[in-house]
Every structure is written in structure tokens, then in C-alpha cells.
Amino acid sequence: MTKYELITDESGQIVKRTDDDGKIWFIPTDPANSDYQAYLATLAANSAPQANSTES
Amino acid sequence: MSRAQLTSTVEQNSAGAAAPLVAGKNLIINGGFDIAQRGTSVTLSSAFAYSLDRWNHNLSSSHTISQQSTGVPAGSRYCMRVATNASGVCYAAQIIETANVVPLQGQTVTISAKIRRNSSFIGDVALSVLKSSTIDAAANASFTGISSASVTNVNMPTGTGSANWYTLTTSLTVPNDGTANTLKFEFTPTTTQTSVGAYYEIAQCQIEVGSVATPFSRAGGTLQGELALCQRYYERQGLSDSGSAGVMATGVALSTTSVYFPITPLVPKRTSAAFSFSGQTDFRIWDGVTSTVTTAMALFAASATSSGGGLVQATVSSGLTQYRPYFLFHASSVNSYIELSAEL
DSSP, rough: OOOOEEEEEEEEEEEEEEEETTTTEEEETTTTTHHHHHHHHHHHHHOOTSSSEOOO | OOHHHHHHHHHHHHOOOSSSSOSSSSSSSTTTOOOTTOOOOEOOOOOTTTOOOTTEESSSSOOEEEEOOOOTTTTOOOOEEEEESSSOOOOOOOEEHHHHHHHGTTEEEEEEEEEEEEEEEOEEEEEEEESSSSOOOOOTOOOEEEEEEEEOOGGGGOOOOOTEEEEEEEEOOOOOOSOSSSEEEEESSSEEEEEEEEEEEEEEEEEEEESSSSOOOOOOSHHHHHHHHHHHTTESGGGGOOOOTTOOOOEEEESSSSEEEOOOOOOSSSSOOOEEEEETTSSSEEOOOEEEEEEEEEEEEGGGOOSSSSEEEEESSOOOOOEEEEEEETTTOOOEEEEEEEOO
């Protein structure tokens, strides 16, 4: 199950996605990036607060 | 080229006859399956994942997608095989971004592709063009069909020679009413496969302006042109450079445990890119004297650029000298790589 985590560092925020196979992606919070769109869609589907880990 | 095809080509180019192999005629990138940055055989189990460059798969079970070279059609070196690992179905699709769809809006276009199967593959296959009103819609967005061609199971060759292919083709008009800002070119098997090892193969995929299918041509013309087109969406840095000479980047330590390395894309991306790494401990950093294996790799949050670059933070357990320059290398005996993805 894909797992999302919103990470905040000293420069801003980035989405960390862990895939089923353990592969980790770091996704910029750019609305034009389709991986970020998928994250937002998952958030909307789960109605989860942004700062929490989210699964899809 | 047949006389009919030649005539069509001439008619489609008001300036006169065009060579059959010409960059830009075909809007399907990697339609000849020459480019395989993710690997020449990729096993997928999640829907809407990518395999050979630019090819995306909606699927209901594990499938292995591979580049094949046996019995490909004349004029190509490879085809793509979609093979079943467990009962289910797997589509093969390419998303055409808005910037490349706009020149097609209001135009008659022709799609063409070659297809065959093995003896255990059941059911028919359709080749469809679908549309979305969304600008640069992602692969998993909602699309609606414009037109399709299909082939029945019995008409799909099961041989493995270069002549054992069925050509799918149809013409359609791309709407110019705001409903077709992104296009999807998709192969859809109509039946759930029940035999492990059942597969279909596709080759020479093309969309071109005009009402007749002309001979296949790479979108980028040359192999290098095709690679560059693919790398607008995805690239993998470092894989082929493994070994002690494989410097991947140079950076500076900002603490005793982390170094920041700027990563510049080989080709500017469609938009800012997501980053991934072959493994968190697949890299080492070196100051000319001491080499240290990484414990974590990450993309620094606000560093992603609109062209796909970014600042990668490599972390080690201890021992760095703050503000000292460092090289980023592959760890010993590891084919480490960094992935940049701006796919749709």
C-alpha cells in the first residue's frame, strides 16, 4: 500500500511517497507534477489533514 | 513504400513529398520501444506504473513488460511484450501532453500499430484514442474515447517472424472544442487473461496528421532524438557509470553528517521532477582521502526547479568536515542511480 508523508525541512515542504515495493520518492509540492496531483487526490479521497501520513 | 502511401505522404505535405523517416511526424514517443531507461524488463503490480519509456499500464494483476527483439517488423529493432504473471488484464498506454496535442486539434489524424499474441492469450484487443479536457492530464485521470480500432483474437498472428503482425489503424478528427487538451493512445485487451505467460506484443506505434497511415518513423527521428524526447519526462542518472570513475555530482558539506549535491537534469523536464534513489545506502561521498557510505538520500524540499533539477541531501553517520567539498560516487559494487520523473 502506497504511503505518503508530508515532510517539512528548513527550506519548505516535500512529499515522501513509499511504494508497495519499498521504493521512496520525494515529490515537489508543484501542482503541475502528476505525482503531487496523485498525492492531493489521495488526500481528498481520504479527507485527511495534510500534515499526517496518508495511505492509498 | 506503396504508391498509395507515397501519394498520401505527398498530399499531407503541401511543399511536396516528405521522406518516410522524419522527426516530428509521429506524435507517439518511443513508439518503436528503443528506449528502456527503467530496464528492458519491468514487473509491475501497481496500476498506472511506467515500463519502457513513456509507456504506462493500468492493470489488475502483476505483469512483466519487456523489450523484445525477435521477429520485429521491418524497420524496427524492438517491440514491447505485455506478459501475464497472474490472472488479470494489463493495458498499455501513452499520454500525449497538451503542448503536443494542440497542433492536432481540429485535424484529421491516423493512428497505426502492429500487434500479435502468443497462443495462450485470449480475447480481442482494441487500440483507442481517448481525450481529456484537463491540461496535461495524468495517466490515471478520467478520459473518454474518441475513436478505436480493434482486432479479434483469431486475427492476431501467433507466429514470431517479422511478418507475423496485424496492423491496427483508423483515422479520426481531434476535437477543437476544449474537450481534447490531453490525449491517451491505449491498447486494451477485452478479456481477463487466465494463463500465466499469456502475452501480446506491440510494435511501430504512431499517430500522424493525415488520413492514411504512412511507414513508421521515430518521433525523434534518430535514436538520440528519441532518447531526448523520453528524457523530457523521465531520466535515470548514473546507472551506466558505475565504478570508481563514476562521479555523479560534486557538493559541499553543510554539517558533519550531510552534504548537498546539486543535480542538473540531462534534459530539461516537462515540469519539476520527483526524485528517487536506487537505495539509501547505494552511494558514497569522498573528499579525496576518505570515502563514507551514505545512510540516507533525500531531495531538499524547496530546491526543486521547474526544469527538473534539485538539491540532493546525502546523509552519513558522522565524520564530515563542514564546508568541505565532496564528490558523490556509487557505493562499491553497486549500480546506483538517481531517478528524475516528470511523467504524466
